[in-house]
Each structure stands twice: as structure tokens, then as C-alpha cells.
Amino acid sequence: MNLFVFGLGFTARRFVERASGRFDRIRATVTDTTRPGAGFGDVVLRGFGPDADDERIAADLADTDVLLVSAPPGREGDTVLARYREAIEKSRIGWIGYLSTIGIYGDQQGAWIDETTQPNPTKGRSHGRIAVEKAWLDLGARTGKAVQVFRLSGIYGPGRNPIVKLREGKSQRIIKPGQVFNRIHVDDIATTLLASIDRPRNGAIYNVTDDEPTAPQVVTEYAAGLADLPLPPEIDFETADLSPMARSFYGENKRVRNRLIREELGVDLAYPTYREGLAALVADASI
Template structure:
């Protein structure tokens, strides 16, 4: 089966996205501004109506509510993005609509899947790149690895984007500080990699212009940093006293929050720069948070 691997600029196209969440919507807005058509799925009819008001053809979808006539909706789609988190049963988009996606794959210019750096597991603070073994340490990471494999098993394998901790407008350390939810939890040697949502959109657009089916990309900034350091800087910007330092062993964290501290690694991003010629707008959290602060976000 022939796979379309053409190189191209940003001429008009049609993106369909399974899961119009935070990252996917930033990509959608970028493409809409370039004259693209965007369609896709969301969880509720209310959100679908709100997205249609923004110019996005949106349809409710979840594992228990598959889409009607997806094959028809994909007829003129040029690019497809998977952004629905896997559940205990697998990837809902592949499980419910894998046949339709596979049937369309040969004529699509690009297929992408948003994964996570959690597929690398814990490295004790060491570095990983896209060639590192995949050995997730938690259930969420294991689910992501299985979802990656499902998307890469399509007739045209998906591009994989392993996202670090995402922040951006309405979702950053500035918001947790303003809302009184910020904590400075300290675990010796612990660092996290991060990425501004605008830079995620830039990486995806660059990949769409240079398709390389099956390629995996780490999407993160240049500066893995301790979480308490990021909260401290957010407090400096807002002119408030930082919350007290709390040792990890004494922190009252939810199981979900505690699971983030199970993995400790530094993630390399050389491939997005060398293969996709991406220049990050926010190479570390400081200009990223400062830009949000200056914009009142």
C-alpha cells in the first residue's frame, strides 16, 4: 500500500483530531489561522457546540459512544492526530475506529499520536533520547506504550510525540500559585522536563511539513528542573511569598500526584531540532512563565 510521504509547506488542509484537548486545540487554532479546516472529537455535546462556534467541526466520542459514519467524515481529511488518553482497555480511538483509520491511512499525508515521556520510565535522573529502551514504571506509562504500538501498527505508522509536562495559558505554575494550590515538594535529585503548549504546536506543524512515518520525537524544552524551583519563580513573578518547602516523604500527595515522582529523568530534544528544524520559543520554564505573566495569563 502506498504511503504519502510528500514534503510540503502549510498549504490548506484538513486535520481530524481524536481528542480536542489542551494540546490539540492549540494545534487546531494554529492551523485555522492558516486557512485549514479542522474537525474532530470531544467528550460532550456541550463542548462540541462550543468548538463549532470556534469554527471546528466537533463530534462527541468516547469508548461507549463511537462515531457514526467516520469513514465519510474522513473522506477529505489530509492529516489525522490521536490525542485521546488510553484507558484500562486500550486506546479508545483505535479500539472503536481502527478499521476506518486503517482504511484511510494510505491516502493521509500525516498521522500523529500524542504520547508521553512516561514510556521511558525511571532513569534515576539520567538522560534519555528516542533510542532509549522503553520501560515504563507505572500503569499509565504502560498504557501509553501499548497505545503507541497500536498507532504504529496502522498501514501508515503514526509519528509519535512523547510530551513532557505541559504548561500554557490557564495551566501553569502561575495558576496554581494564584489559586492557592501550589506546593514546593522536595525530593532529592528530582527533576522534570517540561514543554510550553505553543512549542508542541510548532513541533507538530513542523512534522506535518516533513512527514517521516513511524518516527518518534521527544517534545520537551532544554532545561529539566526541580518542581519546587518552578513554583518559586512563579511566586517571584506574582510578588507573593513562596509556600514552605515540604520533604517528599512528608508531603500529603494524592496517589496520582505521587506517581509523578516515581520517574526521575532528563529528556533530550535533539531530534526535533535536527530533523524538524524546530527552534523552541520557550527553551526553559523561565521565558515560558514570564510570557504568560506578561500576557496576564
């Protein structure tokens, strides 16, 4: 069984590391195949950029069984579908996973939501995500290939987490009363994807998130205590020095349920809250 990955970023790399033993051949795209650390193990890299792609990608897709799409959409929609829709439709690919975001739900004023909640995006890029999700789901409906959409919450893991930000002096303890976010450890994403490959369901949409939506300053305080690092001062959200993108995240407040991945896919989260996730990073020195 062969795997092809569009977009070998943080999440996809962790999935490939966890899943490598299940595949005979793994090929994945990066924007620059010559960049140090771009590849690892036996993964064969293909260039996939704004202007030109590796000419071997179409042939690779014909020889693929499992396809993971982690590449974000471009200004004109999904670049993968724009360039390779026909190759994918004609291939023997049986499972397709598209990585999306819980941002498509927009602001829910702190309410609990699940996969039945109507998307209500507040950011332009989230509008684009909905259109791309629909395009992939339409492909599955038309071809019979099992297409699954995974809506991810805030991703953290080795090298990308609140402790790293504290150590680099880039952390802020921003206070916005009532604000909460969900998170998800990158290893729990990989577990969910593997479970879906074993139990494909064409047209499925899954929220991939932890059990405990929490105020961001609470997580920062816990991380600082674990790593014995100084805590940054409290900053009121209204006066915080934030980029427009960072500020936009605070405009969305919701609590996301993960019941479907548990009940349908049998996923047992290794890190059901930020506490287990951060503690494990400290324990194995993989911060």
C-alpha cells in the same frame, strides 16, 4: 487539506488555534458537544464517548488528510483504533500524529535520555501507552501512512501553569533532593507538530520537551517571584499530602533530550526553559 482531531483537549485546542489557517476543514471530537466552551471558531465537533460516537466520524475520516490523536487510551487499549482502524486504513490520510508521554521511559535515576533509550515504565498507564504507540506505528508500517509518535513532557501554558496554582492556593513546594522534571510549553508542542506535518517520517518518535530539566520547587519559586505571589512553605516529599498519582510522578527522575526535533524537524523552541515560558505568560496577561 482537512484535519481531524481525536480528543480536543488542552494541547490539541492550542494546536488547532495555531494551525487553523492551514486547513480547509477542521473536525474534532469531545466527550460532550453541548458543554459550554467545547468548541471554538469554525471547528466542527463530533461526540466521542465511552458508549457511543457521532455516526458521522467514519465519513469524516474518509475526507481527512491530517489526523491528530490526542485522546488517551482506555482500559482496553486505544479506543480510536478499536473503533476506526479500518476507516483510517482505507482513508486518504497521509499524516498521523499520536500524542504520548515521556512517562514511558520510567525512572532513569536522573540520567540524560533520548529517543534511543529503552522504555522502562513504572506506572501501569505507561505500559498501556507503549502498547498503543506500537499499534499506531504498526499501522504506519503496514499502510505506508506517515505515523509519528510525540512523547510529551509536563505541559504548561495559558490557564495551566505554576502561577495559576499559586493564585488558586493549590501549589506545594515539595522538596525531594535530586528530583528534576522536564516541561514543555503548549505552543512549542504546536510548533513541533506543524514542523512534522511539513517533514513527515513514517515511524518517527520524538521527545517534545524543553532544554532544562529542573527541580519542581525551583520553578515554583521563580513563578512566585514573577507574579509577586507568596511562596508556599517547603514540604518534605516523604511527608507531603499527595494523591497516589502525584506521588507516582516523583518516583520517576530523568533528564530528557530534545535534539531530534531540532535537528530533524528544524524546531526552534520559543520557550527553551520554564523562565521564558512563565515570563511570556505574565507579559501577555494570559496566565
